[in-house]
Amino acid sequence: MTPALKWLPLAALVALAGCARDDGYYHDRNIDYADARQAPPLVLPEGRDHERYRDAMPVPEAAGSFRAGDDGFEAPAPQALGAGRIERDFVERRAVGDDAWLVVAAAPDSVWPQLEGFARSRGLGVEASDSGRGVIETRQARLSVRQGLRSGDSEVRCDQAGRPVGACLDALEEYFAVRSASATSAASLQAQRLAGEERLRLVERGDEWVVEVPLDIERIWAELDYQLKRDFTVEERRELLESDPEGYAFLISYMTVTERNRNPIEIVFSPDVRQMHQQIRLELQRQGPESTLLRAENASERGFSAEDRRELLERVASLLR
Numbered sequence: 001m002t003p004a005l006k007w008l009p010l011a012a013l014v015a016l017a018g019c020a021r022d023d024g025y026y027h028d029r030n031i032d033y034a035d036a037r038q039a040p041p042l043v044l045p046e047g048r049d050h051e052r053y054r055d056a057m058p059v060p061e062a063a064g065s066f067r068a069g070d071d072g073f074e075a076p077a078p079q080a081l082g083a084g085r086i087e088r089d090f091v092e093r094r095a096v097g098d099d100a101w102l103v104v105a106a107a108p109d110s111v112w113p114q115l116e117g118f119a120r121s122r123g124l125g126v127e128a129s130d131s132g133r134g135v136i137e138t139r140q141a142r143l144s145v146r147q148g149l150r151s152g153d154s155e156v157r158c159d160q161a162g163r164p165v166g167a168c169l170d171a172l173e174e175y176f177a178v179r180s181a182s183a184t185s186a187a188s189l190q191a192q193r194l195a196g197e198e199r200l201r202l203v204e205r206g207d208e209w210v211v212e213v214p215l216d217i218e219r220i221w222a223e224l225d226y227q228l229k230r231d232f233t234v235e236e237r238r239e240l241l242e243s244d245p246e247g248y249a250f251l252i253s254y255m256t257v258t259e260r261n262r263n264p265i266e267i268v269f270s271p272d273v274r275q276m277h278q279q280i281r282l283e284l285q286r287q288g289p290e291s292t293l294l295r296a297e298n299a300s301e302r303g304f305s306a307e308d309r310r311e312l313l314e315r316v317a318s319l320l321r
Helices: 010-018 030-034 108-121 166-177 217-231 264-268 306-318
Strands: 091-096 099-104 126-130 135-138 142-147 154-160 201-205 208-213 238-244 249-254 278-288 291-298
Touching: 091 166, 091 217, 099 166, 108 126, 108 135, 108 142, 108 154, 108 166, 154 166, 201 306, 208 306, 217 238, 217 249, 217 278, 217 291, 291 306
Parallel strands: none
Antiparallel strands: 091 099, 099 154, 126 135, 135 142, 142 154, 201 208, 208 291, 238 249, 249 278, 278 291
């Protein structure tokens, strides 16, 4: 036994040995997902004390539905528990300029059956329905669903001649509000292809970190404006100061990772005797009809390193995943 291993407890050695197969390689459990079968949920007795039975170890929802591609299967990554995320409603309104739509916290293949149910229940007179495109044409308006900007979300619209119908959106919002994520568990196989892959990419361009998003700038600005107003609300840590819809930009106050990591000795022997936040400008730049860049520019006299920019953009991008 090597000197490094002899100090490990026996239980730890047994656990390590159990992780590997006989041939010495670790088992890729992604393969197990491909053969997985859905089982009925565990049902507890009706007369149980609800206060005693809760989720001791909650499991986050996977980002999107299972879709086996031509290049094999990769297990969907779960959404992080915490990491700055805040409680959200199942259905939320978004608007930018004269445009408006709904964001539903469920994948398009789950929302599609509900959208069909809405059209039937309201007697809208369906003239055409295309699950592949996520479009229902009625005599009154055009209903549609598509993959939302964030993974596991859907965007639902109700338009007439290319303009949103306010009364229809109000009715849709009420319709989805009385339902929950469990009510959309019956997914449509025909609508599965509406779900998109990972949309955001944090990349390094020269000496600058940026976020690439293959979506139009209006949708991104509306979603980012909504999320920043809810998440950047911590005084002297992260705050949204201004929103500029015409310039597709935001002015924020943020304590960078460099500042957060300053140790007490560095603080004592520096001009700043306490941790300080600084102003940073987040800018969306249109690269094409379906291509946008998110940048972070220093708007103060304090230092803003490449690592600071990368960490901030990672945090902001997490609001859009």
